[in-house]
Amino acid sequence: MSTVLVIDAACDLPRQFIDERDIQVLPISIRIDEQTFTDDKDARTLTDFYAQGLLGRDHDAESLPFSAEQIEALFLDRIVTQYDFALVQTVSRKRSPIFDNATKASHSILRSYREVRAKAGREGGFGLRVMNTGSLFCGQGLLAAFTSDMIRMGKSKNEILKLTESMRHKVYSYLVPPDVYYIRERARKKGDDSVGMISALVAKSFDIVPILCGRDDETFPVAKGRGFKTSVDRLFQYAIKHIRAGLFTPYVVVSIAGDPNDLLAYESFQELERVAGEHDVRVLSCVMGLTGGLNVGPGCVGLALAAEEHEFDG
Template sequence: MRVGLIVDSACDLPYEFSRKHDLFVLPVTAVIDGQTYVDEHEPVRTQEFYQSGLLQKGHHAETRAFSPRQIHDLFMEKIVTQFDVAICETVTRSRSLIFQNATEAMNSVMAHYHEARKVAGRDGTFSMRVVDSRQIFAGQGLLAAHTLRLIGQKLPKNVLRNEIESFTNSIYTCVIPRDLHYIRERARKRGDKSVSALVAFLGRTLNITPVIFGLGAEGQPAAKTRSFDTAVEKVMNYAAARVQAGLLTPYVSLSCGLTWIEIEDLPGLNRLRDACERNGVDLLLSQMGITSSIYIGPGSLCLALAAEPHEFNDFQ
């Protein structure tokens, strides 16, 4: 039984990790200044976007989920003919139509896959599940890495699905936005009122950089700092201490909307690397994808790990 894992391009993971494990990336359409781009999480294209400045504020940028028809066609061509069981993990349904559209596509695929498998020479039935990760960015990447670990254990498909859906409730995410005003403007265009005008104003005028912390995508301010570097150091200290205390899966996922030179200069990064190495944990360090960067703003940072219930300040 060959099991395939599908993620969407809001999922931040190192490119080499995704390629090694044969992850299929469901693209998202990015529309920037009226021009349409397909974000397939390809590193060269991502780097070109960072260098071009198209992701900076001042450019009108938005993301659009692939339609159910587009997703159906991709599933029929790339998934049905290659796998016997497929799991599609999407960015949280509260922030995107990807889950809804992928579910509609899955239902259509399940009614029409037989001929495609016959032509491809694959015997037996095909099954599929679309899972709302309830995560964003690095959190979605962490869930994908853990799912691959579970797939390697060759669990029965129903056990696998239950393990995935249970595990997502233990993923803690830290987000450091570089520009609260940017986030508020992007959120306003989506109809999301979670970032108030007052918070954005304070962040811009007083140079306050918050650390947003919580389970999955439902975070709250856990710290307010006077600089991005101070906020980063707090997050790195938290992650290193939490790694030392123990995790529920041996991964820490970290994505950054920065150039690689800037990423390597992040304060506390080497401390986190050392903690991971000492404790047998893989640090999944990646450059934030186009979709993620449009959503939260270039220059931002997202870190995720899975652990027993705790608070951010427990590990400062």
């Protein structure tokens, strides 16, 4: 049985890794004023987008994830004729309708795939499962990297589902936003009051920069620092500590809503890469997807790892 992993474009992974692992992507577009941009996970395209400075609060912007009908069309065109089982992993269902859209599409796909598959000369049935990762951006990427390892190892469908379901609860995904007020404004436009006006203004006034954790469909602050660099350094040092202690997966995913080369300006990031290499851990660094950049702001840094249950201790 051939198995394929399908992710949505909110998932932060390097395009090269996605291609190496034959991971399929559900595109996500964002509309900014009168222009529409589609995230195809290409690093140069994404870096150029951030360089244009189009995500300022003075621009009207919204995310445009694939509808159920678009997901169904993509599967019937590209997936059901090439694979026997597909596992779809989505961004937290509390932050996007993608999980619900994919679930709706799955019912139609499983009713209509047989004729399409027969015409392509593909024998046997087709299976499909949609999984809510409960995570955000880098966290999605970490779970996807783990899942692709399971597929490469030839695990059965049931083993993959069991292992990934267990692993998703071990994923810790973090974000350091340069401007909390930006997040508050974007959230407010979507009817999300999780970031209050007072906390946003206080953070801005005193240059307090939080470290946010996205886990099990919840997003909450776990630490803070005076200034953006301080909080980013603190996050990288936290990751270094847990690499040394031992991780559940040999990956740490890091993304930035901007040029990935900017990460090299942090000595703590260079140390992270060095320590990871010493412990056979691969740092997957990439440009943050458009959905992440839209919601948490340009310049935001994200990181994810999988570890034992713990409080943030960076």
